[in-house]
Amino acid sequence: MKTRILFVDDEPNVLSALRRMFHDMRGEWEMAFATDGPSGLAMIAEQPFDVVVADMRMPGMDGATFLREAQTANPGAIRIVLSGHSDRDMVLQTVRPAHQFLPKPCQPAELKAVIARGLALREVFLDERVKNVVAKLDRLPTVPRLYAALLDALSREEPSMREVAGLVAQDVGMSAGILKLVNSAFFGLRTHVASPVHAVNLLGLEIVKALVLGIGLFDRFDKESFRDFDLEKLWGHSFGTGRLAREIAEVEGAASAVREHCYIAGLLHDVGKLVMATNFPGAYREVITACQEGAGTILEMEQRVFGASHAEVGAYLLGLWGVEDAVVRAVYLHHEPGRDRHAGFSPLLAVHVANRLEHELVVIHRGYAINSLDELYLAASGLSDRLPAWREACAAVVDRGADTQEA
Ligand SMILES: [Fe+2]
Ligand SMILES: [Fe+2]
Structure with a gap:
């Protein structure tokens, strides 16, 4: 038709x-x-x-x-x-x-x-439950100014790397944030990145754009209005999930665009939590308290309280903000990958597994109900037997990061 x-x-x-x-x-x-x-x-x-x-x-x-x-x-x-x-x-x-x-x-x-x-992204955009949550937001969260400027530059004719780097360099705070992140041991680069031009050339536009969006959204979070949330930990978890998702993609020999999507989806997979906690602090506190009391997983509690999860709300907004659709779909289903019908390796699979491994390898606090791996989904993807290899590679990444930080 x-x-x-x-x-x-x-x-x-x-x-x-x-x-x-x-x-x-x-x-x-x-x-x-x-x-x-x-x-x-x-x-x-x-x-x-x-x-x-x-x-x-x-x-x-x-x-x-x-x-x-x-x-x-x-x-x-x-x-x-x-x-x-x-x-x-x-x-x-x-x-x-x-x-x-x-x-x-x-x-x-x-x-x-x-x-x-x-x-x-039809499924994401037309999801009634998500629409109901988004409709309750007084204002849509705004994207970082630099992110909007980058999208604008890209929507005109192909800008040069130098032009893009120039835009990044103008935002001093953001440039510092990006350089700090990419130079951390955990990022896994072998060279020291000294300037925005270097970062843009080395990482490529898509990664830089995602870092700008991630850093900007986390920076904007009002810590005072929501004290139940350890922002540093959520950012660490997001950053870690991106890194591990990329590692899994590397182990699988995925093409560079797919590796990039895995990284970006990992980095942004939980932004829905930020949006929900900032806009509905009372209801989100209820979600967190219920989880701490062992009533269920974050996903179950969000669905009970809001009718939709952070994965779905986050994906909707990322879709609106022009993030690539493979990334948006991976974010959308990162807790329920079984709803996807594609077999084989995908950013969704990488993020689903990386999210779990990050929680498993970097224990934030005990008693937190870790989301389980969807065994049926993994079996259907035909990649169940790859899990030990992924776990080993991811553990090595986490160890490397920890060693250098202690040194
Ligand atoms: Fe999540
Ligand atoms: Fe997560």
């Missing part, structure tokens, strides 16, 4: 350009075009769409209002907002029903990629 896509823009020129640009997609896409919100809604009423793309600024019904109405009338559609304003955060804040954002004018390839991304 073809993917049904509705484009709404008040400028007929834009619509005819879209029609021309996507002519070659007719085999896969069934496209409809509307010049204003009300006629878009009328088309939805006739037959719902899989994807709805709307311009933000339109006379009469604006893009935000249209997408809100479309959300009610066509809840199963991925909603994308196009906006001349390049501040993604501001746009997503005002257009809460949007799942993806694209600055205008955009290239056809970019729009195609955003549509594909939205569809790949």
Whole structure:
């Protein structure tokens, strides 16, 4: 079946350009075009769409209002907002029903990629339980300014490494944070990284972007409003899980892009905890207390109290923030990998195992209910027998980090 896509823009020129640009997609896409919100809604009423793309600024019904109405009338559609304003955060804040954002004018390839991304993350974006939690957030957590600047630079034509490094260097605090992290023994680099230019060249853009996002989100966490949480430990666990997930990928001989995804997904896998604890401190305290009293795992308690887990909420936000879909899917299911139908090695598998091994090898406090490994999932992936090799490699990484820190 073809993917049904509705484009709404008040400028007929834009619509005819879209029609021309996507002519070659007719085999896969069934496209409809509307010049204003009300006629878009009328088309939805006739037959719902899989994807709805709307311009933000339109006379009469604006893009935000249209997408809100479309959300009610066509809840199963991925909603994308196009906006001349390049501040993604501001746009997503005002257009809460949007799942993806694209600055205008955009290239056809970019729009195609955003549509594909939205569809790949359908399960995450259209999860009612997650939507209910996210809808209760007064404000969406904002992304670090540097992260937004990097996304902006990347959405224009391919920036040079030097340009990217320049952006990173302008943020002195963030640069210091990145250098401190990548030079720690645990990161496992053989060279000393002395400058942002060096870091960007050595680690690549994707890793730098993920570090900026991770460091920024953790830095912003209001420790005063939520004292039950040991932020340092959660950051250590996140950083460690990324490192171990990458190690597992290396042991499996995964391609470099996959190793990168494993690392990033590990680093960001628990950001949902930060968001939930900051925004709903009372309810999250309840979750933690129940876990400490042995009522169940974090996941079970979150589901009981919120109806959705930190994995799902975190994935939704990472999806909104433009993190790659393989990473978002790995975060989404890191506690319930059995819900994924793919066999073989994947970032999801690496993060699921690394999360467990990190808890096992670096004991934070006893009595904490460690999430168990999903044996059935591992068996279905055909990689159960690799577990001892992964454990051994990860233990060596942890030992190396500990030795150098003591020295
Ligand atoms: Fe988790
Ligand atoms: Fe975790």
